[in-house]
Amino acid sequence: MMTSRTVMAAVLLAAVAAPASAQSLFATRGLGVPVTSLDARAAILGGSGVGLIGFHSSLANPAELAGGFRRGVTAALQPVTSSIDLDGAEDGTSTTRFPLLMVNYPINPRLTAALGFGGYLDQSWGVIQESTRDIGGVTVPVTDLLRSSGGIAQIKLNASYMLTPTLAVGIGGGLLTGNVERLASRTFTDTSVVLSNFEASIRWRYKAPVATIGARWDVGGVARLSAAVTAGGDLKATVVGDSISSTEDRSYGAPLQFATGASVRLGPLMTAAGGLTWDRFPSVGNGTESRETIRVGAGLEYEGIRSGLRAYPVRVGARWGQLPYYLTGEEPGKEWSAGLGLGFRLGNPQDPAALADIGVERGSRSGLAGTATSGGLNEKLWRFTLSLSLFAN
Amino acid sequence: MKRWCLMACAVVLAGCTQDSPLSVGDVLLPGESIRTFEVILEPEQYLVYDTAFGLYSEPEDANFVLFARGYGGALTSRALVRYDIPRTITVRSTGDTLKVDSLPRYFSASIRLTIDTVASTRPVTFEAFFPTQRWDRATATWTHRIDSTGVRLAWAVPGGSPSAVRATAVSNGDSAVLVFDSATVAILRDTTDSNDGLLIGVQNQGARVRTLLPSLTVRARSSIRDTIVEQVLAPVRTFIFTPQLGSTHTALRVGGTPQWRGVLKLRERLDTVTVPCPDRPNCRVKLGDLSLNSASLRLQPVPSPAGYDLEGDIDIAVHALIPDPLVPLQRSPLSEALTFTTAAIPKSSFLAPNAPVVDLPLTSVLRVVLAGPDAADFVPSSLALLPAGGSATFGVAQFQAMPRMRLVVSLARELKLP
Numbered sequence: 068m069m070t071s072r073t074v075m076a077a078v079l080l081a082a083v084a085a086p087a088s089a090q091s092l093f094a095t096r097g098l099g100v101p102v103t104s105l106d107a108r109a110a111i112l113g114g115s116g117v118g119l120i121g122f123h124s125s126l127a128n129p130a131e132l133a134g135g136f137r138r139g140v141t142a143a144l145q146p147v148t149s150s151i152d153l154d155g156a157e158d159g160t161s162t163t164r165f166p167l168l169m170v171n172y173p174i175n176p177r178l179t180a181a182l183g184f185g186g187y188l189d190q191s192w193g194v195i196q197e198s199t200r201d202i203g204g205v206t207v208p209v210t211d212l213l214r215s216s217g218g219i220a221q222i223k224l225n226a227s228y229m230l231t232p233t234l235a236v237g238i239g240g241g242l243l244t245g246n247v248e249r250l251a252s253r254t255f256t257d258t259s260v261v262l263s264n265f266e267a268s269i270r271w272r273y274k275a276p277v278a279t280i281g282a283r284w285d286v287g288g289v290a291r292l293s294a295a296v297t298a299g300g301d302l303k304a305t306v307v308g309d310s311i312s313s314t315e316d317r318s319y320g321a322p323l324q325f326a327t328g329a330s331v332r333l334g335p336l337m338t339a340a341g342g343l344t345w346d347r348f349p350s351v352g353n354g355t356e357s358r359e360t361i362r363v364g365a366g367l368e369y370e371g372i373r374s375g376l377r378a379y380p381v382r383v384g385a386r387w388g389q390l391p392y393y394l395t396g397e398e399p400g401k402e403w404s405a406g407l408g409l410g411f412r413l414g415n416p417q418d419p420a421a422l423a424d425i426g427v428e429r430g431s432r433s434g435l436a437g438t439a440t441s442g443g444l445n446e447k448l449w450r451f452t453l454s455l456s457l458f459a460n
Numbered sequence: 461m462k463r464w465c466l467m468a469c470a471v472v473l474a475g476c477t478q479d480s481p482l483s484v485g486d487v488l489l490p491g492e493s494i495r496t497f498e499v500i501l502e503p504e505q506y507l508v509y510d511t512a513f514g515l516y517s518e519p520e521d522a523n524f525v526l527f528a529r530g531y532g533g534a535l536t537s538r539a540l541v542r543y544d545i546p547r548t549i550t551v552r553s554t555g556d557t558l559k560v561d562s563l564p565r566y567f568s569a570s571i572r573l574t575i576d577t578v579a580s581t582r583p584v585t586f587e588a589f590f591p592t593q594r595w596d597r598a599t600a601t602w603t604h605r606i607d608s609t610g611v612r613l614a615w616a617v618p619g620g621s622p623s624a625v626r627a628t629a630v631s632n633g634d635s636a637v638l639v640f641d642s643a644t645v646a647i648l649r650d651t652t653d654s655n656d657g658l659l660i661g662v663q664n665q666g667a668r669v670r671t672l673l674p675s676l677t678v679r680a681r682s683s684i685r686d687t688i689v690e691q692v693l694a695p696v697r698t699f700i701f702t703p704q705l706g707s708t709h710t711a712l713r714v715g716g717t718p719q720w721r722g723v724l725k726l727r728e729r730l731d732t733v734t735v736p737c738p739d740r741p742n743c744r745v746k747l748g749d750l751s752l753n754s755a756s757l758r759l760q761p762v763p764s765p766a767g768y769d770l771e772g773d774i775d776i777a778v779h780a781l782i783p784d785p786l787v788p789l790q791r792s793p794l795s796e797a798l799t800f801t802t803a804a805i806p807k808s809s810f811l812a813p814n815a816p817v818v819d820l821p822l823t824s825v826l827r828v829v830l831a832g833p834d835a836a837d838f839v840p841s842s843l844a845l846l847p848a849g850g851s852a853t854f855g856v857a858q859f860q861a862m863p864r865m866r867l868v869v870s871l872a873r874e875l876k877l878p
Contacts, residue, residue: 092485097878156484193481202868203498212481213493251872253494262753263823265494265870271877304877317877351878439487
């Protein structure tokens, strides 16, 4: 068992140490693209991660922890393949992010705690451009690279308490935190021109306190209602490395989120789930608009495929959401996806011994039409979410 | 359980990859993200002063000698040579033993003048005289046979007080041989004679010839047995010329003999010098806040002094002067060469006005300077321009004083917090 714990710890450390890596050109706006910190089951069943019957991992509502009686760890991995269309110019990229890592620790049958690390806003993108520049009357070919790596993650310590067998409340607190490094480089590709290449970078760190309260109510053994509010202090950005010039630290607005969701058993083997999340992401200013966003989603789960204590759920779902950031004069962005999920569960649905889930989503993001691009930016993506939850006896 | 954990490890670690940047999307970024532009620094922006010192590598140290007569309408130069002709010779006697012969009879001698470069196309006629006065190799000049501290003796006749001509030789392409008779050799051997060595010049008006060091070949007949011994003797030499260029000059000079060193004293804290931002009125940016892509001194060649044009193309190296408060600037030690011209500067650049400007690379030097005083243990404050590779010239590369400096710099405009 000790070996297993060690390996688990290694998994966590490796994942936490590795920066979440994702790429969307929508992340060039404001503080980036929202990342939902969910496991594969919640991702397919509407994407809110709130109010799902059965075990799932999410940082949105601490009350959702109630009912678990085993220590365990959940890790989610999300490879994404995108094709990008910008005014007829196309390119594609593949990338991977880690939307969620979570450790559950039941303290007693009523009280459960969890430490989680998940995504919040992703600012990873990179653009390379070949062009020519006039330098002192000489036309010089150049290759420019602009790359942004990192984003804002959330680290939360959540706890839930079962007031009654059907009603649980939860509270959580933590930090929005993360690092972003931006790099700009110019390579002079003509070796006959004696010009050294240029590279500059800046790295900064984000920090803001956040707290969440939530509740979960099981109704008549066939439905579950859940809601949570997360609020935080102003998000502060501190420059920690600057190779070009002094850049002043910045402060942004405070995050606020209301998430609600519900699920209903349509029969002994079928569950329907849906959720809505309203977000006010930290405001940016300086020509960047920050709007309040809504994300909605719903899904169905069928659990008829079983073998002894093992179940192999099949899920379908869809979600739609608004993207928070865009420049003044641009069309705001939005995204949608529809997906299919498969799972493997060993043991009790509410308190399983092991879970392995995979979700495949096809979706797109669009928006940002304006002066820079008349047709706007369109990203089509395949998003795979793999999650694994392991529990001790 | 272990298998699941190991699988999880593998899956997590597989995700630790770096994305490839996209070839689309630059239009989404406001403005030109990276700006590269040219900055021309006027001399008063980066220089305290410039000067040139002609104090180094005197003629007696050169690996050549120079002959000229009215070259460029001005330059005349002669070589002074002295040979230590041995009192004895060693011969192989009967029985294959070596014997020292203290009474050899020198009956002839010759000097081969191997031409290195020549600034006239026709054959050159060399002529040899005795300098009729004794001279000091280290201090002899056109006007003075000794010009040392405390002793200053002029030639009776400027230019080496020549005797009557003792030998002449016409070059046959790449060399000429001056042949001397036994009487001349006897005088050369006589260290008490006032005729001190040889004085060699050229007869052709308007000629300038540079040769390798003139070795003397002497031939002696042994008094012990019937044999002839031939020996080649290296010279004690210098060359004297007129006009001389002095030891300091306001224009930048490089090369020559004595060697000129162009010196540039940089302003302190060049990183704080501000220049206009590109395309933004009422905006200035410090050089230290810009990223340097290249830096070069814009050297404008000007015609060399009459008679002092370069023998060949010249490469220039930039050294840092290592300051020492106890040592005058002109005697400051030099660093290793920091940077060089990218191509040899044609000698034709110094023959007429308005030659093309020469960009002498200074990128590595300026990178250290613009990083500020704390960025390196040694930040060059004065630079010296010398012929690259220690190559010796007689001609002088001359450049207009107070050159401009050209910088190409970059800045990242959008590298900032959202």
